[in-house]
Amino acid sequence: MFITPEGKEIFVVDGHTHFWDASPENQKNIHGKQFIDCFYAYHSGLSPKEQLWEKSKFEKYSADDLYNDLFIDGPDDMAILNSTYLSEFYKTGFNNIERNASVAKKYPNRFIVNGAFDPRDGQKAHEYIHYMKETHNITGVKMYTAEWNGASKGWRLNDPLAYKCFELCEKLGIKNIHVHKGPTIIPLNKDAFDVHDVDYAATDFQNLNWIVEHCGLPRLDDFCWIATQETNVFAGLAVALPFIHSRPRYFGEIIAELLFWIGPEKILFGSDYAIWTPKWLVEKLWAYQIPEDIAKERGVQLTDEIKEKILGLNAARLYNIDIAARKAEFAKHPMLIAAE
Amino acid sequence: MDGASLSQLDEVWARLDLVMDPELDEPVTDMGFIEAVSVAGPTTGHNNSTVEISFRLPTYWCSPNFAFLMAQGIKREVETLPWVGQAVVMLQDHMSADEMNAVINSGGVFSDVFADLHPGENLEALREKFDQKAFQRRQEAVIRGLLAQGYVADVIVNLTLADLSLIPFDDAEVTRQCSRYVALLMSKSLAQKAADLAFPTYQGTPIGEDFKPYMDLLRSVRINMEFSGSLCRNLKQSRYLEADTSGAVPILVTVAPSDHACR
Numbered sequence: 001m002f003i004t005p006e007g008k009e010i011f012v013v014d015g016h017t018h019f020w021d022a023s024p025e026n027q028k029n030i031h032g033k034q035f036i037d038c039f040y041a042y043h044s045g046l047s048p049k050e051q052l053w054e055k056s057k058f059e060k061y062s063a064d065d066l067y068n069d070l071f072i073d074g075p076d077d078m079a080i081l082n083s084t085y086l087s088e089f090y091k092t093g094f095n096n097i098e099r100n101a102s103v104a105k106k107y108p109n110r111f112i113v114n115g116a117f118d119p120r121d122g123q124k125a126h127e128y129i130h131y132m133k134e135t136h137n138i139t140g141v142k143m144y145t146a147e148w149n150g151a152s153k154g155w156r157l158n159d160p161l162a163y164k165c166f167e168l169c170e171k172l173g174i175k176n177i178h179v180h181k182g183p184t185i186i187p188l189n190k191d192a193f194d195v196h197d198v199d200y201a202a203t204d205f206q207n208l209n210w211i212v213e214h215c216g217l218p219r220l221d222d223f224c225w226i227a228t229q230e231t232n233v234f235a236g237l238a239v240a241l242p243f244i245h246s247r248p249r250y251f252g253e254i255i256a257e258l259l260f261w262i263g264p265e266k267i268l269f270g271s272d273y274a275i276w277t278p279k280w281l282v283e284k285l286w287a288y289q290i291p292e293d294i295a296k297e298r299g300v301q302l303t304d305e306i307k308e309k310i311l312g313l314n315a316a317r318l319y320n321i322d323i324a325a326r327k328a329e330f331a332k333h334p335m336l337i338a339a340e
Numbered sequence: 341m342d343g344a345s346l347s348q349l350d351e352v353w354a355r356l357d358l359v360m361d362p363e364l365d366e367p368v369t370d371m372g373f374i375e376a377v378s379v380a381g382p383t384t385g386h387n388n389s390t391v392e393i394s395f396r397l398p399t400y401w402c403s404p405n406f407a408f409l410m411a412q413g414i415k416r417e418v419e420t421l422p423w424v425g426q427a428v429v430m431l432q433d434h435m436s437a438d439e440m441n442a443v444i445n446s447g448g449v450f451s452d453v454f455a456d457l458h459p460g461e462n463l464e465a466l467r468e469k470f471d472q473k474a475f476q477r478r479q480e481a482v483i484r485g486l487l488a489q490g491y492v493a494d495v496i497v498n499l500t501l502a503d504l505s506l507i508p509f510d511d512a513e514v515t516r517q518c519s520r521y522v523a524l525l526m527s528k529s530l531a532q533k534a535a536d537l538a539f540p541t542y543q544g545t546p547i548g549e550d551f552k553p554y555m556d557l558l559r560s561v562r563i564n565m566e567f568s569g570s571l572c573r574n575l576k577q578s579r580y581l582e583a584d585t586s587g588a589v590p591i592l593v594t595v596a597p598s599d600h601a602c603r
Contacts, residue, residue: 034400045574052583052590218567221560
């Protein structure tokens with residue numbers, strides 16, 4: 001719960017969090033090391049100095065750290081915990097669904113665990129989707145289209161194999177498809193993070209919600225164009241939001257574009273924990289105003305009402321979270337103290 | 341340094357200043373990508389010396405085609421110096437470093453090693469795409485500079501090259517972007533004579549009545565490029581740093597031996 005300076009309670013759903021194990025023991029090869037090193041550079045490059053973690057903690061933190069940073073120190077009420085496998089880089093996966101489910105079980109009612117699958121696995125992917133539904137009752141998945149798989153270095157949402165999987169998701173009621181679209185890495189000419197495949201998939205699967213993480217940056221214009229046309233495409237703010245600290249004016253330009261094109265109902269807060277922690281992000285977002293000249297040019301404002309939508313109401317709608325019921329539940333069961 | 345004279349190193353750095361990161365339209369020197377420069381062989385005479393330039397990118401994962409364009413640019417620019425026989429380019433700490441260095445230094449082409457990873461890659465088309473973005477970003481900076489100094493849209497879209505050359509800018513960054521903009525404008529033959537429009541579109545047409553939507557387009561190009569640019573700067577700066585949290589406030593300390601070149 002975030003309490004505003006005026007004393008208003010804001011229900012916070014953190015739309016993008018992780019519980020990874022990238023420790024040297026779990027790294028399969030140099031790629032596993034370089035992958036977490038790159039995440040650590042995001043952390044150390046864009047966090048306020050007082051929020052910096054040591055590398056060893058960043059590589060592998062405990063379930064209690066996670067719970068503490070999100071819900072006790074942090075303002076989150078609930079968090080979406082995404083699964084990411086990267087099986088070519090990590091022995092037991094980067095954050096597999098069992099690891100996520102174990103922390104969700106330890107701290108009930110706080111987490112929504114999302115699954116993940118790789119359409120290139122064909123029939124095995126279908127079996128895995130069934131398994132995740134039956135065992136963990138997932139309602140969402142996280143797609144990482146730049147994942148390596150044998151000779152393949154990426155895939156697209158509109159690949160025929162992917163469509164088979166999304167048909168199954170639709171049938172099983174797995175409605176929320178989070179898609180990582182981020183800075184350009186290989187390969188480029190078939191750029192795995194190009195956002196145009198979202199356009200096809202969102203048109204062809206109208207009953208699924210497509211949440212584009214990192215709002216497609218650095219392809220914000222392409223993303224906005226697609227999300228304006230498609231009612232079921234949403235913007236995740238992870239990675240864009242930390243600029244609020246290092247380059248606040250630039251963050252103003254991003255959020256102004258999003259508000260102008262796609263409106264306040266389709267933007268979701270996400271800390272991308274453990275790259276960043278939610279406390280400072282939420283505090284800074286609440287205190288933030290778009291610089292006057294940018295707001296005027298785009299004719300938009302970031303009002304308290306809009307911030308409340310971004311911080312929780314929009315994600316609650318996608319995940320059918322009954323906020324009043326949850327608040328009553330949390331009030332009955334005061335916060336567990338971590339590290340007991 | 342290796343018996344090379346300071347002026348020789350300065351000459352190398354001056355050539356390196358001309359090499360852009362194609363995605364960001366910023367000099368590789370300014371981005372901090374150049375790690376070391378050394379000169380071997382006789383330091384006098386013509387075409388005698390070998391210059392070795394090592395560079396590092398913000399991450400291990402940076403796109404090999406971008407890296408290739410930069411490596412090629414570094415080699416080409418340094419080899420224009422009359423006393424340089426050969427420039428050897430060494431990309432470090434990159435997933436494709438070995439293949440990249442081998443193909444660049446033997447004068448090969450991108451598809452020699454990256455055909456599997458980038459089937460059908462057309463580096464010329466990629467270069468052209470980046471040229472267009474660089475053009476648009478530089479143009480926006482200059483137009484915004486003019487707007488800030490009180491020029492209105494109707495006047496701006498009708499300014500000629502001659503008019504533009506007479507306008508002093510208050511802001512140093514706008515001045516820098518203006519000279520880069522005009523250079524690109526001329527090299528792309530989008531304006532050459534004094535009476536030519538200073539602000540055509542990249543397709544060579546006048547902006548005319550469409551000033552507002554046109555500026556929206558330029559803004560979106562800038563927002564994307566700024567995202568990559570500032571992310572790359574941050575990642576490059578922190579790539580070899582780790583937090584030491586033993587004190588009251590965490591500080592970042594270097595963990596890799598730094599051989600950052602000084603200039």
